[in-house]
Amino acid sequence: MYDMIIIGAGPAGMTAAIYARRAEKSVLVLEARSYGGQIVSTPDIENYPAAPHISGFDLAVKMYEQATALGAEFKFERAVSIKDGETKTVITSGGSYEAHAVIVAVGSENRRLGIEGEEELIGRGISYCATCDGAFFRKKDVAVVGGGNTALEDALYLADLANTVYLIHRREGFRADESTVARLRERENVKFVLNSRVTKLIAEGSLKAVEVTDNDGSKTLLEVKGLFAAIGRIPENKDFGDVIDLDEGGYIRAGENCHTNAAGIFAAGDNRTKELRQLVTAAADGAVAATEAIKYIAELKQ
Amino acid sequence: MNVMEVNFENFDTEVLASDKPVIADFYADWCGPCRMMRPALDQIAAERSDVKVVAVNVDDEEELAEKYGISSIPCVIAFKGGQETDRSVGLVPKDRILALVGG
Known part of the structure; x- marks a missing residue:
């Protein structure tokens, strides 16, 4: 049983892990592919404060090293569903894990054309x-x-x-x-x-x-x-649509406080309904979602 | 064993004439997903004596990239007995790389 399970190890998920660990919560980060998310494909990031030129790969490695040094645990397994309840269970390709709170930070993927043979x-x-x-x-x-x-x-x-x-x-x-x-x-x-x-x-x-x-x-x-x-991106939330509300585009309905309709399940990063999907706003979401999750856990334990 | 860098000159002897199945990683230094995938290839090379792991830098080896129709990297091609048997494009985990040579 973890305090928090974070689904997705992009900038939102890894920032959430950093905040949660600094608050001494036990954290499991689940990632289907490799940490870093979408930024890994960007050779030169020029709009992240204090890093005028950094490759997405280097930034991802730094975030990962920071999160693991603080004690976050990472497992490279695909989360396939969430079971809601006072204790949340996340089922993955490799097993199932329990936590008090879950942060969904799975990001988005390229929209396909939908043509045969693609x-x-x-x-x-x-x-x-x-x-x-x-x-x-x-x-x-x-x-x-x-x-x-x-x-x-x-x-x-x-x-x-x-x-x-x-x-x-x-x-x-x-x-x-x-x-x-x-x-x-x-x-x-x-x-x-x-x-x-x-x-x-x-x-x-x-x-x-x-x-x-x-x-x-x-x-x-x-x-x-x-x-x-280049016809846009689609959020990778569909596996969780049975427990959390999604909008018509498949984004998790959540405001700036990252709360979803399900108590104890939070949304962070590009997969949330929001105005601006950028590295810096994903990281910001991670901080907000982790802080809200920490508050939720404290209330739960009272 | 380590991942072995191969080029146009030694590709035939090191890959096509290899008696072991070969995993060939077509990569470039500027490619973030390629760098992200490299540790998995290093692990396979270290752990599996029955598989040979080689790397082809597509910027240096344009003829090889052209010959194998590489149009996106990372691209991992499996060779057995001099023939391509399978390939995978994009960042994939270690078990998916190993599955290309039968696990």
Whole structure:
């Protein structure tokens, strides 16, 4: 029996672990993959106070070392469900663990396009991270899907590396900043494919082409070796939707105090309903959720 | 054993002609998930005498990355008897890496 189980070892979860351990609570952190979360893929973080340039990997290692030095226990197992009650039970891929309080800090993952063959082609032409994988498409033709800032910034980044970049977007207008759109329009090797969506992936071991269908139903084949999807992220909360309220987007309904509808279960980081999903707000959530959990445990023990 | 760095010149002898199954990790120094996964590969190399673990730096070895169609890293490819038998893309835990060579 632990005082607190934290599900997810990203910046929110690891900050929560640091705060909980400094308050001398026993802490188990459960992580399905590896600690660090989404920041691990960011080569250079420039907006975290006091660290003007740090790689996501280095920051993750520092957080992990800080949390373990303080005595937080980590297990690399996937949490598959929470059983609510005065004692909470978290079932994982490897066992089950009990605690007085649970903090859900599982973060989010890249939204898939939902096209047949997509999963098999990840790493064989399909990517969700232009800065991670762009270098493998030097002088090749690629496409980006999406209309937000990430999609347009990805297209700009790829325009410097690739031969032709097609930007496929289901509408005429973009959600991205106008300045980014304007910069992209100046690039001669970027072609806009608007009012269109990808309807088929054509592959032979790796991606060879994509079929695009426009709003009138006419189909075009684009011969691209790479397809970068930047259509947002989805929270990884679905396994916990039976005990805590989620909104239409799948985010845990919780305010700035990180309380969910279930007493003793808290939400921290990108998987919570919030205005700004950033490293610094995830860390802030971790501190708030841990402090609220500590208060809850104190009341419980009275 | 440690993880062995291999290149275009010795890939055929060290990987394709290996009598043991090989786990080949295609990585780059700038790739955070690759660095995150490295300790698992180090452990496999240290613990398993029946498996050979090699690493290919894709920035230095563009021909090998091209030959094996690498378009995202980390990418771990399993070889047996000179043939690719399985591969995995992205940051995966140790047991998933081992599963590529049958556990």
